Amino acid sequence: MGIQGTTKTPSPPTRRALLRSAAATAATLAPGIAFAARSDDMAAIRTAVEKGHDAAIARIQDWIKHPTIAAERFQVDEGVAYMSRLAQEAGFTGVRAVPTGGVPAVFGVLDVGAPKWLGIYFMYDVKQFDPKEWSVPPLEGRLVDRPGVGKVVMGRGAVNQKGPEGAFLAALHAFKASGRKLPVNLVLIAEGEEEIASPNFLTAIRDPQVLAAMKKCVGVIIPSAGQAPSGNATITLGAKGAVEMEIVSDSKTWGRGPANDLHSSQFARVDSPAWRLVQALNTLMGPDGHTPAVEGYLDRVTPLTVRQKALIAEAARSGNEADSKKAMGVQRWINDETWEQSLERLASQPTINIQGLVAGYTGQGGKTVLPHRAVAKVEMRLVPDMTKDDSVAKLKAHLIKKGFPDIEVNVTGGYGPTQTPEESSLIKAHKAVLTRAGVPYALSVRSAGSWPGVVFTGDPLHLPAAQFGIGTGNGAHAPDEYFVIEPVNPKVANLTAQSMAYVDLMYEIAALG
The missing domain is CATH 3.30.70.360 (Alpha-Beta Plaits)
Known part of the structure; x- marks a missing residue:
């Protein structure tokens, strides 16, 4: 998990500022995508997202019922087939299993003839589980009213990552249902071995067809539940x-x-x-x-830069040390270091x-x-x-x-580790979407956890890559894992808002100069 904190919530923009922003955005949009058309499209897509709400939940629940566990070679063929079907139903073409020497990856493209391409990384495998440790059957995908949290879907893989990925798929279904064309083309690569540290994923990326498609992309995102229970979000610039x-x-x-x-x-x-x-x-x-x-x-x-240390200091000021210790069940940090020193160690060591x-x-x-x-x-x-x-x-x-x-x-x-520059167009797009959504965010130097983003940021692609998404959940790799569908905290995005954030991000990527 990344280091979480907040930035000052911006004041509501004036009408004149909104008009200026609209004009500036329209001037930078790709040919054929006018700002007014974008607003109309967004409204129609949101209507479709809302109509598809129950189907989106059912899709996540059903996916939970069909796990692939790479560590146990459990339901590998079934997982490849299920992931392929999800991709095809969302509009991807040329969907195929990519041999890796281990659990296959799943590849597909969604080419609408747009000027820009965006890479989408999914994982379809999940961690092992012990049903005796759960309060509900871990493969049921049950809807649960969780006190103080809201309505959640509970099950192995719910937040890591089938819930966020399901929210992204719901956005694609809404494009189809509304008759609107995506503002960007998409390349999907879905991995089946993330939970065993991706021993063969680079082989999938080096597949000639996959590599050629990925080289067209301006960047890569992994759909994630990026908000804390408070509603604050984190933009994570890297991962160990x-x-x-x-x-x-x-x-x-x-x-x-x-x-x-x-x-x-x-x-x-x-x-x-x-x-x-x-x-x-x-x-x-x-x-x-x-x-x-x-x-x-x-x-x-490589030592932390001055800027990275400043980001960590800001995270220390806005974060809560007592809450962090309580959540982890620890009483003191290594060497009895300060809160800020512990955050520096977490990112740098x-x-x-x-x-x-x-x-x-x-x-x-x-x-x-x-x-x-x-x-x-x-x-x-x-x-x-x-x-x-x-x-x-x-x-x-x-x-x-x-x-x-x-x-x-x-x-x-x-x-290896992955790192994406703060000044990259992908991170700028993330900031713009969160700001428009009214979600306070902080920048995290890097997550102490890991994902195989280095296959995108390193050889042979050298693309910016980052987690993106709003909404929240908890319990990844643990019993009673859950993904929040309808939060009690209005500052946390519900499933509809999560899907619309992915829609807005695609438009933002299309608008990049």
């Missing part, structure tokens, strides 16, 4: 990269320890792969418990985190075994200008240098 791996100590590779789990009494004379793993992991981190100790790991870290440790018996009570194998689920979060390949190579070299050549490092997915 992520690399997921398993670090393994195995008796077969080591040549020591038991071939299979052994009675624990034998530890008096037989080596332990579990302790071997613990000792190896301990070399990755400094004595403070949070500074990576891998040689050279931090060499490519690469990490090496242990997600989980698995060895031997982990059930209730004890079991007297000496495990033959131990596994650590590890992730790295990367900042500019670190790369996945360089960071993994340094970690492997570090383990060898420290005397652990037998320790396996099995990378399961990952990508």
